[in-house]
Amino acid sequence: AELIDNPTAGPVLRDYYTRLFNGWRATGNTTPRDSSARADYEIIPGPGGLQSVVVHETFEPFGIQANNAYRSFLFDMNSGRRLYLPDLFRPGVNANQAVSTAAAPILPPVLDAAAPPHAPGTYPFTVEEFQPDGDGPGYSGNYRAFALTGDALRLYMPDQPMSRESPSPRDRFSWSMDGGAVVANVPLAALAGQLKPEYEGI
Incomplete structure (x- = not known):
């Protein structure tokens, strides 16, 4: 919530969460098996005005082992841009x-x-x-x-x-x-x- 309205991080995170939840809804509407999904996040401060956001996605079809995924976002809050590893x-x-x-x-x-x-x-x-x-x-x-x-x-x-x-x-x-x-x-x-x-x- 503290980053969703931030001009640097907000547009990226809003787009990510919109696509994630729409994907989960589509899957839920087409599968005959009950399932559950959640997305937990951690905000990690780094050097030089960097802010990492790591989202842990968990999708669990009923009766089957949950699938886990990690999506990360790195923002340079000083320059107002998203960074990737090579940056x-x-x-x-x-x-x-x-x-x-x-x-x-x-x-x-x-x-x-x-x-x-x-x-x-x-x-x-x-x-x-x-x-x-x-x-x-x-x-x-x-x-x-x-x-x-x-x-x-x-x-x-x-x-x-x-x-x-x-x-x-x-x-x-x-x-x-x-x-x-x-x-x-x-x-x-x-x-x-x-x-x-x-x-x-x-």
């Missing part, structure tokens, strides 16, 4: 590559702790599966869902439910992954020199 980085820096490199050392314990319980370091909870590469985004979701806190780049992976049609190695089961199965905080210090100065945090 945080200096010219010439590949944002996905920079984040992948910085995330690699902190991901193993986060992946080991992710549900469902599993042996540490086992497929698909490996660093390689949660980083984009030449074969696609993997379970990283191409870092579409993220927030900037005062000292970290928070990643919600994947951003929405997804499956892996080509599991690696080939003899493993093909997994699906719910949105937000892994939430990782990459220290901004690990991205020092690559972020624009105003976004490097404290």
Whole structure:
């Protein structure tokens, strides 16, 4: 509510919520199965006048496991515009590559702790599966869902439910992954020199 009438964030959020609720209504009108849906949000202040809004969407058809998704919006309240991940980085820096490199050392314990319980370091909870590469985004979701806190780049992976049609190695089961199965905080210090100065945090 505190951002819906803001000239920077308001038009973007109003459009998003309108499309979200209209989509849910359309689904509810055409499916024979009862369902429920909700959207919880968190507002996260970041460095340099940045404000992240992270929406957790949950859609639950009756009798079936709920589907979760995370939608993120980043606003520079000083300049009055919406930012995307590449906008945080200096010219010439590949944002996905920079984040992948910085995330690699902190991901193993986060992946080991992710549900469902599993042996540490086992497929698909490996660093390689949660980083984009030449074969696609993997379970990283191409870092579409993220927030900037005062000292970290928070990643919600994947951003929405997804499956892996080509599991690696080939003899493993093909997994699906719910949105937000892994939430990782990459220290901004690990991205020092690559972020624009105003976004490097404290």
